[in-house]
Amino acid sequence: MSKPTTRDLAAAAGVSLATVDRVLNGRDGVRAKTIEKVNAAIHDIGFVRDQTAATLARKRFYYFVFVLPDRQDEFLSLIVSSVAEAGRALRHERVTARTLRVPTNDPHSVVQALGALARDGVDGVAVMAPETPQTRDAIQRVRDQGIAVVTFVADQPNAARDRFIGINDVDAGRTAATLIGRFCGAAPGTVLVIAETIQSRDSLDRRHGFDAVVQQDFPHLHASPTIETYADSARTERVLSNALAATPDLRAIYLMSSASAAALSALDAHGVAPDCVVIAHELTSLTRQSLISGRLSAVITQDIGHLVRSALRVLRAKAENAPTVESQERIRIEILLEANLPRLEETPEVSG
């Protein structure tokens, strides 16, 4: 026999389809006793609802929004195009995905963006923004409105989000330190640590993991204080140039932020020693190129397509009140060398 349907369930419980549906979806207007009966029958015949049929019958469209920083770097534009691509692929599964850029460093903007969601009929949101008391509250309010919320790439551990989609930044920092330590060998020297800003949680976490491993496993290396670039290329050029001049025993450089373009070109301009180990985050056309040219020794990254699809799957599952397969949603900290760089496909698109 094939899987039991709602009809079988209705028969088994001695009620109508409508009542079964009410119980299944927790709608009210059913006597406690009837609920019992139905639940017993569910258990009895091993009923599990067919999600696809449910989605079809609901004739409902889901609308998801990614709230992302408005800063312009390649990592973010890759996310944006990945959302667009996923949106295209899901258009025919009743899902719409949009992207909303806001100055996420201004909590007020984030709060405002989140506040507008309910009015726009949004079913779920993925937020990439630093945690502040204001955003925390806003997330709480959004969820109270029945909208699913995941934090995306940057977690807000104290916010009432449904889930975080991204990697553990402490481990990412530990990974960077391990690579640098092992690539550098036994000779002592200094590692320059460069970040856009040290204010963000991900920078702090990565730095924390990084330092822990350097101290414990590679005590002969000395990690510099974090040099902040403020995403300003003139400043990047200046601070980097100073730092390089002041570091005769330079062995390695850790570019901690996802936007490493400015730093990378400043490095190129200065002509750092070729055996200087350089590690950056996130796979972009620039880091790919640098890996191939040998300027970068390794890149630590998270698969953007996976990130976006995972967020969408989780949001949808929440919206439909359906289960998720946990093992599929774990985002991995990937290490990329020139040797295991994913090959660029002609058409990274939908194909039949």
Add this chain to the structure above:
Amino acid sequence: MSKPTTRDLAAAAGVSLATVDRVLNGRDGVRAKTIEKVNAAIHDIGFVRDQTAATLARKRFYYFVFVLPDRQDEFLSLIVSSVAEAGRALRHERVTARTLRVPTNDPHSVVQALGALARDGVDGVAVMAPETPQTRDAIQRVRDQGIAVVTFVADQPNAARDRFIGINDVDAGRTAATLIGRFCGAAPGTVLVIAETIQSRDSLDRRHGFDAVVQQDFPHLHASPTIETYADSARTERVLSNALAATPDLRAIYLMSSASAAALSALDAHGVAPDCVVIAHELTSLTRQSLISGRLSAVITQDIGHLVRSALRVLRAKAENAPTVESQERIRIEILLEANLPRLEETPEVSG
């Protein structure tokens, strides 16, 4: 307006639902002229069929089989449980997945297993077996019977499979060489290369990539001829012990096969120098443990869950004649250090 349906399409083309369906599914019994009309209308109104509704209406169940080697190692049992898990998750999406263990080194057994598929009503098969003329022909026959075929983990490039699900082994070998080269530093020495057998394509490919990188980027290292263990622990113990004794300048060991248990325990027994770089393939409880203990420097792996889900998605898409999202099906060559080891979850199961 919402997306156009088959009804809209029928209206636009001035035909009935049935005719639309015939055209959509390439069934015959439609005049060329009518097909034209429908196709024009499809283009006109931008029709795209709703896959979920189609699957529901087809009231068809899909049955997929994984043909796997019957050899008992942890990598394979992880695949088996992953298939079981995915099967459980897909039970309610009209998909059944089973696993079939055969002595894949015997082409005849593989041919026989593949031959039985059609009789069992299988809709698609994932095959992990070495390529031989016999298996190649068998795959051709299976496809001629309308069954979708993917090669799995081990490709058969010359077979008429629909697709290969797995990593590029040449790149995997290059990755191993890069890690070993960079972890070893500048001092010369020997790298021991150990494999179950050198006969398999994946061993050959990995070895090929490995040698290319060692020669080009790390000429001060010398890679030993491949030492074969034949998956026999007594033999492993013996050949490894001989090799270690004969290699005073040992710097690194590359365990090229997915089953490294025997070699790893032989290494433990012999007490290799702690700074000897050891790299293995595939994440198992043993390699995880060895990474944590420091016995292994790195593990090169492919995500088993991803592998299995990808195979299932592709087989299903073929069976339903639906498109796939390419970017989702690219299997990555992952590098795992202790620092980026995926955390073990309490329940790697389905959760709500």
Add this chain to the structure above:
DNA sequence: TTGTAAGCGTTATCAT
């Protein structure tokens, strides 16, 4: 060669 109508397993709108 083409069309009509009855489902697929849910949900939603009415009645009762």
Add this chain to the structure above:
DNA sequence: ATGATAACGCTTACAA
């Protein structure tokens, strides 16, 4: 508080 019954968008006998 509960039950018929008509959708949802597609496929599939069975007719014509």
